[in-house]
Amino acid sequence: MSTASFSRGWSKYAALAVLLTPSLVGMAIFVMGPILGSLALSFTSWDMFAAIEWVGFANYFKAIGDPAVRTALGNTMLFILGYLPPVVGIGLCLALLLNRAFPGRTLFRAIYFIPVVTSWVAVSLVWKWLLNPEFGLVNYGLSLMGIEGPGWLYDPQWAMAGIVLTSVWKDIGFVMVIYLAGLQEIPDNLYEAAAIDGIHPLNVFWRITLPLLAPTTFFVTTISLINSFQVFDQVWIMTEGGPAGATSVVMELIYKNAFRYYQMGYASAISWLLFAIIFAVTIVQNLAQRRWGAVE
Amino acid sequence: MTSLALPQSARGRGQFPAITWRSLAHWVILLLGAFIMLLPFAWMISTSFKATGATFVMPPQFVPSEPTLDNYATAFTTMPMGRFLLNSLVVSLASTTLMVLNCAMAGYAFARIPFRGRTTLFYAYLATLMVPQQVTLTPLFVLMTQLGWTNSYQALILPGSFGAFGTFLMRQFFLKLPREVEEAAFIDGAGYIRIFFRIAIHLARPALATLFIFAFMQSWNNFLWPLIITSDKQMMTLPLGLSSLQGRYTTDWNVLMAGTVISTVPVLAVYVFAQKYIIQGLSHTGLK
Numbered sequence: 001m002s003t004a005s006f007s008r009g010w011s012k013y014a015a016l017a018v019l020l021t022p023s024l025v026g027m028a029i030f031v032m033g034p035i036l037g038s039l040a041l042s043f044t045s046w047d048m049f050a051a052i053e054w055v056g057f058a059n060y061f062k063a064i065g066d067p068a069v070r071t072a073l074g075n076t077m078l079f080i081l082g083y084l085p086p087v088v089g090i091g092l093c094l095a096l097l098l099n100r101a102f103p104g105r106t107l108f109r110a111i112y113f114i115p116v117v118t119s120w121v122a123v124s125l126v127w128k129w130l131l132n133p134e135f136g137l138v139n140y141g142l143s144l145m146g147i148e149g150p151g152w153l154y155d156p157q158w159a160m161a162g163i164v165l166t167s168v169w170k171d172i173g174f175v176m177v178i179y180l181a182g183l184q185e186i187p188d189n190l191y192e193a194a195a196i197d198g199i200h201p202l203n204v205f206w207r208i209t210l211p212l213l214a215p216t217t218f219f220v221t222t223i224s225l226i227n228s229f230q231v232f233d234q235v236w237i238m239t240e241g242g243p244a245g246a247t248s249v250v251m252e253l254i255y256k257n258a259f260r261y262y263q264m265g266y267a268s269a270i271s272w273l274l275f276a277i278i279f280a281v282t283i284v285q286n287l288a289q290r291r292w293g294a295v296e
Numbered sequence: 297m298t299s300l301a302l303p304q305s306a307r308g309r310g311q312f313p314a315i316t317w318r319s320l321a322h323w324v325i326l327l328l329g330a331f332i333m334l335l336p337f338a339w340m341i342s343t344s345f346k347a348t349g350a351t352f353v354m355p356p357q358f359v360p361s362e363p364t365l366d367n368y369a370t371a372f373t374t375m376p377m378g379r380f381l382l383n384s385l386v387v388s389l390a391s392t393t394l395m396v397l398n399c400a401m402a403g404y405a406f407a408r409i410p411f412r413g414r415t416t417l418f419y420a421y422l423a424t425l426m427v428p429q430q431v432t433l434t435p436l437f438v439l440m441t442q443l444g445w446t447n448s449y450q451a452l453i454l455p456g457s458f459g460a461f462g463t464f465l466m467r468q469f470f471l472k473l474p475r476e477v478e479e480a481a482f483i484d485g486a487g488y489i490r491i492f493f494r495i496a497i498h499l500a501r502p503a504l505a506t507l508f509i510f511a512f513m514q515s516w517n518n519f520l521w522p523l524i525i526t527s528d529k530q531m532m533t534l535p536l537g538l539s540s541l542q543g544r545y546t547t548d549w550n551v552l553m554a555g556t557v558i559s560t561v562p563v564l565a566v567y568v569f570a571q572k573y574i575i576q577g578l579s580h581t582g583l584k
Binding site: 011012014018019024026029031035038041094097102110111112113115117118119120121122123125126127129140173174177230233236237255267268274275282 | 319322323325333335337339340343351352354355356397398399401402405409420424427428431433434436437438439441454457460463487489513517519524534535542549552553556559563564566571574575578
């Protein structure tokens with residue numbers, strides 16, 4: 001390597017000391033250390049006050065048998081089932097609509113993306129107000145159509161639906177942008193050939209666009225799925241897990257255990273269980289992508 | 297290049313097609329969608345200018361009959377809203393600047409300085425990306441309490457100043473930078489440090505900008521960490537301050553919406569100015 005001759009030994013180590021040390025120290029203290037610390041904590045029963053006691057896998061066994069964990073996991077799954085198909089589906093449709101040339105296209109893209117950059121706190125508060133059963137715009141709109149709207153966040157049957165609705169609204173812009181990037185990768189000559197052959201546009205979509213978007217779809221689904229398992233901000237601001245535990249999700253359970261009940265060991269164990277689930281999902285997605293997603 | 301356009305394909309370039317029934321339907325759908333996306337913001341702004349009673353008028357008024365600035369005044373007087381704003385600014389700017397500098401320096405070291413254990417160390421960095429944030433929250437909180445740092449700027453700033461993702465991003469950038477640029481400087485006797493600060497960091501400006509914008513928006517909108525680490529009103533950032541406003545003034549939706557507007561405007565301004573970087577950054581870092 002040509003640069004080797006220029007770098008005398010000491011100057012290289014001086015450079016490493018200056019350039020790498022801040023990052024290394026920071027990563028060790030604020031990222032790597034806490035990861036290992038959390039793993040260690042998960043094998044203890046510690047409430048921040050009593051002495052740390054090693055309990056082996058007790059926290060993990062407790063979590064597996066805990067009805068609260070089961071409820072939170074079930075609700076998280078419910079959230080994912082309600083959230084993932086519409087957010088990916090609508091995001092794809094928007095990308096398709098916005099991928100062709102027409103006046104105002106850039107403006108539309110900007111508009112659909114605004115909620116993505118807005119904070120969850122702002123979005124949650126606005127939607128909590130919109131979903132207010134008495135004075136909210138949503139139920140007012142429904143009443144114009146002759147439908148009596150539900151109590152949304154106040155009704156255990158509908159609270160999760162309200163959170164899903166808000167989340168889909170906030171995130172479709174993100175999915176749209178990723179799909180727009182994916183659409184750019186599809187070579188134009190495929191479409192030209194299809195046009196020459198007189199293939200119906202619907203068939204073009206099923207035979208060309210959708211299969212070639214498979215890697216994008218895998219990417220979007222994986223990212224959205226991983227984020228969904230960690231859903232927290234909107235839940236905490238809109239319902240705090242209520243009413244009657246109807247929106248209690250895994251992250252909310254971890255938060256309550258750690259920072260309300262100071263069950264540091266137990267909260268850490270649940271967070272590692274969540275990590276295990278996310279890790280498994282990622283691996284399955286990767287395998288699936290290798291099996292079906294490789295187009296080239 | 298138009299402001300929000302991705303690299304344009306041949307389909308997207310050139311003449312706009314003639315207006316047909318299909319293109320009209322296309323437009324109507326998009327307009328309807330845009331209406332749904334903008335309505336919550338319109339309603340938030342409208343509510344923020346309404347007098348208390350007007351909030352609960354049915355049918356809802358979109359343009360307040362007697363617009364007032366009282367809610368903004370109330371937000372600033374009953375709550376340390378100015379302090380929230382200041383805290384958010386200090387925390388976001390400090391942690392973002394530190395993060396960008398850190399990641400650029402480390403990314404350069406990983407890309408350009410050969411040393412023993414470099415690959416292993418870099419893989420260790422990458423491995424941390426697999427572990428979701430919630431895992432580290434508990435020990436970080438414990439660490440901060442041990443240090444006596446709860447309700448402090450350093451606790452709000454430092455954990456957000458280090459990350460493997462930014463380091464990865466910057467390393468990618470420096471790997472792609474042609475070596476010839478640095479070699480002349482090497483021949484003139486400059487060391488890695490001088491080359492980094494005099495040459496490389498300037499060439500990296502676009503990458504730095506992208507990282508800065510992303511880190512800034514993330515930090516500005518962050519809720520969970522400030523929720524955990526602050527209990528003192530004086531140390532709360534905007535998102536947290538806002539959510540605490542909710543508890544106390546359950547029915548004061550107009551004040552709450554005024555606060556929401558205040559917290560949203562800065563990040564929207566960043567978005568409007570930087571949308572090109574944001575969209576490109578997303579589609580590049582996300583997919584390739």
